[in-house]
Amino acid sequence: MRFRLTDDQRALRDGVRAVLARRFGPEELRAAVGRPVLDRGLWRELGDAGFFALRLPEADGGVGLGLVEAVLAFEEAGRVLLPGPLVATHLAAGSVPGAAGGETVVTAVDGGLVEWLAEADVVRGDASGAVPLRSVDPLTPLHRVPAGARVSTGGPVSPGDPVGVLLTAAEQLGSATRACELAVQHARTREQFGQPIGAFQAVKHLCAELLVRVEVARAAVYAAAVTADPVDIAAARLLADEAAVRGARDCLQVYGGMGFTWEAEVHLLLKRAWVRTRRAGDCTESEERLARELLSGVET
Incomplete structure (x- = not known):
């Protein structure tokens, strides 16, 4: 299979890269190290740009694009080490009020770990009894939930989907x-x-x-x-x-x-x-x- 990006897909990728270069460049990356505080302004700006609502139908207030476009956007986020529970919030767009627009930060219990628990407005799964865990990544605060806790469920809103x-x-x-x-x-x-x-x-x-x-x-x-x-x-x-x-x-x-x-x-x-x-x-x-x-x- 010969896969080539369309002009619109390249424009989307370049647009996401430009936003991230302006708002989360090398200086912002270094400043964020060891400071587990989510930049709510950047989060809302990503929401305004449609990052979290890329796959949400236009009838529901989303961008109406597909999985390929979401992959391109998340590739750019990974390239700059953008911090935050991006996947969980993206998956919650359309089911959690405010997630699509970046007003609500969503995280999930995933394999016994929870990323950005203290900063999240909504937690998917049972995070009761979670204790802080020293994260190897200074840009990703982690909590561990007790064994047997209910993980995130609900099909397409679960990180395991x-x-x-x-x-x-x-x-x-x-x-x-x-x-x-x-x-x-x-x-x-x-x-x-x-x-x-x-x-x-x-x-x-x-x-x-x-x-x-x-x-x-x-x-x-x-x-x-x-x-x-x-x-x-x-x-x-x-x-x-x-x-x-x-x-x-x-x-x-x-x-x-x-x-x-x-x-x-x-x-x-x-x-x-x-x-x-x-x-x-x-x-x-x-x-x-x-x-x-x-x-x-x-x-x-």
């Missing part, structure tokens, strides 16, 4: 793309022994592997957005998780010790990728879905 899994994969794809960009940029400008480090074979191989993983994940995520098939989505999630985590690790290798400093954003890409892998549709769930599909036609 295939659409929620795919939107997480899109965020991972955006982060993986950013890691690739940073690695290549650093390899071109950082010099050792009188030449850019990108001239060395080992660094070339790291950058090439980064690009391959990103483009394979991109093809899988975009294809799953077209088919909306749960099995395709499971495969896309596996590839996107791998691209985000391994890509950030390889980017750190290109950066060396600089990548672990607070002045660089590379380690933040890795930490956010780790947190996202704990959401519904993670490696184990997606592998089991694929295994069931592969074995469904096997006679015993």
Whole structure:
């Protein structure tokens, strides 16, 4: 399948990128580190731009677009490490008053964890007894709920719904793309022994592997957005998780010790990728879905 974005889809992607570059650039990213306070102004601006209501029918006050467009928007959000329960709020548009316009922040109990619980106006699932958890990602405050608590339910408003899994994969794809960009940029400008480090074979191989993983994940995520098939989505999630985590690790290798400093954003890409892998549709769930599909036609 040859997949090409339409002019309208490219315009949507570029528009979301422009809004995020203006409102959540590198300086805002660094300022947000360690400050788990959601920017309500940015949240409402995203709502006004239709970010949360992209798939909501026009008759219900939404934009009336499809899953492909939502994937493109969430890819851009992942690229800049935009904080907040984006997936849960997007899924709640149309069922929770104010979610579509960004006035209401929605989070959900997802795999025993809750993101941004203290900042949420509405919580999907049972979060009673939740306790703060030290998050590896300084941009994503977490709470853990007691074992046996009711997770988010309700079909398409649950992060475990295939659409929620795919939107997480899109965020991972955006982060993986950013890691690739940073690695290549650093390899071109950082010099050792009188030449850019990108001239060395080992660094070339790291950058090439980064690009391959990103483009394979991109093809899988975009294809799953077209088919909306749960099995395709499971495969896309596996590839996107791998691209985000391994890509950030390889980017750190290109950066060396600089990548672990607070002045660089590379380690933040890795930490956010780790947190996202704990959401519904993670490696184990997606592998089991694929295994069931592969074995469904096997006679015993």
